[in-house]
Amino acid sequence: MKDRLLALHSSPTTRRSSRLITAILCLSGTVVALQQTMVIPLLPDFPKILGVSADDASWLVTVTLLTSAVATPIVSRLADMFGKRRMMLISMTMIVVGSLVAAIGGNFVALLIGRGLQGFAISMIPVGISIMRDELPKEKVASATALMSATLGIGSALGLPLSGLIFEHLGWPAIFWLSAIVGVLLIIAVAAVVPESSVRTRGKFDFLGAVMLSTALTAILLAISKGARWGWTSELTLLMFVIGIVTLALWFPYELRVTQPMVDLRTSAKRPVLLTNVASILVGFSMYANNLSTTQQLQMPKISGYGFELGVMAAGLCMIPAGLAMVFFAPVSANITKRFGAKITLVVGGTVLALAYIARVFLTGSIALIIISAAVVSIGTAIAYSAMPMLIMRSVPITETASANGLNSLLRSVGTSTSSAVVAAMLTSMVIPSGPGEGLPSIDAFKNIFWLAALAAVAAAAAAAFIPRRGAKPETALRPVTPEGFELPDAAVSETEIVVAGRVVRADSRPIRQAVVTVMDMEGRPIDWSRADNEGNFSLALPRPGRYLVVTSADGWSPRSQVIAFDSAQSTHTVELGDRLTISGKVGVDGRTTSGTVVTLTKPTGEFVASTVTDGTGHYGIALPTSGRYILTALTESGHGTLARQIAVIAQSTVVDFDVPVDAEPLTTV
Structure with a gap:
């Protein structure tokens, strides 16, 4: 028995499948991130090609931003409920459909619809990270998560030169045809390689909460992204801000009352989750300033006194080192996490970001210096991004990892959208004359952008410094063992992991709301925790059937500890709290x-x-x-x-x- 288990544990097939799952998920993340920047180099040409104004053409970027912001929390929540691989396949299908609509339609309306459908796929990144938590060996989760987190920056950086190259040689429809072909191949790969996770949460989907959150996000992001064009004090901009703020003001109390909320605000308010999400907004702001400003700085004409007058494709190619730096430093960030913890990794990432931007203020004299400093910004981004999912996953119930990571990704998008608006405002307000009635952004505009990005990075590192330390982490809990004491191989772990349900009640069988249920193994090591909904229902992810120590507490009630034998995922276990404080x-x-x-x-x-x-x-x-x-x-x-x-x-x-x-x-x- 021992020899068979050890042989299975060291099986090359198991190691190869883990590497293959990671490769497919990371490739999917990169392709999804490409959709965010693939049309940016084409924006100056689209008004002439499509016969629309420059303001209309900018909607090809805005609509993707809006749909990705709306889809991320919704798709992530559905992934926790109905299956992570299933939602990944649906998201990738949206890329294919959107690409085909844009390529075949050939007009502005078709392009706008296609770009909107493509935006739904950005939710694949947080869903992919939660799949890694469920399916990969514990020692590989940190490095795989780091690489998956970095794909957002990698794809965004590589999208600029790639789309420019395809546009110049094959025309703009070829960009969308290529996205459709790659999307089909990835759908096949995900279906064949990535297993469906057994870790799911039960319950009903919060449709009203989803509609309210979507309305608020759309209004606020529209105001942020279009405020510079509409005017920050225009009636339309102010109306969007009012709609967004009022809807959020109604959404928060509703989410606290609903039985199964779209977003668990009580868990999100926990200090580790809250501070990580704050850092996510700040890092997103800081990171995106690099993508937006670097290519524009390199494309500035020489008459500006600081520009290098590079073409669109040449400026995009200068971003390749920044994308590759994220690939190479993802394993480094994973090693920092393994050795010192995710909190220190986030602090280090924010610090590197800040120092890189301070260097960018002074290193403006040559193309090489700009490329190097931009690459260092990407290194800081890779380190910071890799830590956030680990911090989130260790602080939320295992059955909610996708939705929690989805919220974190959404807030990162809020940061990038705000960065886009601030960069645009800086570049248009601080100009030098270049002709009658014309002006170019001054070098001080770029330096102020770098200073703001550095301050945001410092604030992100400061927020990370206040994240409380944790000892044992749920996502790194020990693997289950056989009765003989041998650790089960990873393939067997994924097959035996179960999600069990239960209910917390008082002596008269009435439910106790918002009780917290913590489960540990028989040696006191943490496994998972859950917060009961308003009907007293909870769910827990366990590595295998067996006996576990369950500790239940609720405001106003004496806590209770008991040993429960969880034999299968089908049965429902009742926990009774009998002593009212x-x-x-x-x-x-x-x-x-x-x-x-x-x-x-x-x-x-x-x-x-x-x-x-x-x-x-x-x-x-x-x-x-x-x-x-x-x-x-x-x-x-x-x-x-x-x-x-x-x-x-x-x-x-x-x-x-x-x-x-x-x-x-x-x-x-x-």
Whole structure:
């Protein structure tokens, strides 16, 4: 038995399949990222080719940005619920369909529809990362995740020269034909190589939450991306901002009340997740400034005093070293994560980004210096991007990794969109005269962009520095073992991993909302955790059937620990919390037990919290409020005696007894 397991564990087929899965997923991510920048070099030519204005042509970039922002959280949530590989195939199909519509249609409307469909595919990157967590050996997750995260920058950098080269030799439809062909090949590869993950969350899809979030994102990103053209104080721009902000203001409380929300805001508010998402916005802002400014800086005419007057394709080719730098440094960032943790990796990435941009302020004298400094920016981006999924996955339930990574990618898109608007504003507001009524961006405009990007990178590193350290991580929990004590091979792990469901209830079988369920193995090592929904339902991903230690807690209830045997994914396990945390005690009047005494709980600031009446034995009980200082007051039934006490409430039951003197003057005691 031992020899067979060891032979299977070291099987070349297993190692080869892991490498192949990683290669296919990363190639898919690169192709998806290409869609973001593939039409940028063609924007100056599209107005003439399609017979539209320059403002209309810019929508070919804007529509992709909007659909990708809307699709990322929705597709990621659906991937957690209905299958990650399935949603990857659907997303890749959208690329193929969008490319065919654009190539065959040949007009502006067809191109606009095609580009919108292509934007749906960007959600493949967070979904692909969650597949890596589910399917790859634990020692390969960090390096594969680093490479998958870097594909966004790699594809964006390579898209600039590639599309320019194809356009010059084969025409613009060839760009979309190539995307369609590559998309079909990747659909076949994903279907043949990537297994469908068994890790799924149960429940209903939050359609209203998805519509509200899509409305808010579309309005806000439209205002950010089009504000420079429409005017930042124009009625349309202000209307978009108002619609977005008001919709978000309604969406947040709705998501907190709905049973199965589109985005778990309580988990997103956890310090590690919140700070990682803040860093994602800042790194996205910093990274995109490099892509937008470098090619423009190289294309500036020599009469500007600092430009090199390169053509579109030559300037795009200068971005290839930046793309390759992300490929080569992805393994380096993975090694930093393995040795020091993802938090340190993110701090290092933000620091490298900041130093690179500071260098860019001064290194403007030659093409070589610009290429080198732009490549260093990409190195910092690769290091920072690789850390974010690891930080997210260690802090959210395993059954929600795709949706959590999707939210992180969405916020990164918010950062890049904001960067695009700021760069455009800088380049159009700080100009030098170049002719009658014309002007060129000054060198100070580019330097100010670099300073802003450096500040954003410093802020990202600072946010990462406050992410709390963790010991053991759920995503690196030990692999399951056989009864003989031998670790199972990775192929067997993927086959035995199960997702189990349960329900947290009180003694009368009514559900307890928002209870937190943590599961550990029998040696106390963390496996997964889950937050029960408003119906008390939860789900957990376990490496195999067996006995586990389950710890359940909820506000106002005594925590409970128990050993549960999870034998299959089909059964539902009920966890009962029977002891309600209370403030309780006995009230006497002049030493004698009495009923009917009114006991009230208020805050020192005057707000009423709760009240009750003592029973026949003089006892009372009030459900435990949130931790803090309170005033507990007793008033006799006759109204002739009262007594108040200040108490401190912590997360455990509190006993406070009263002996109220009759006809005593009401007073407050501490």
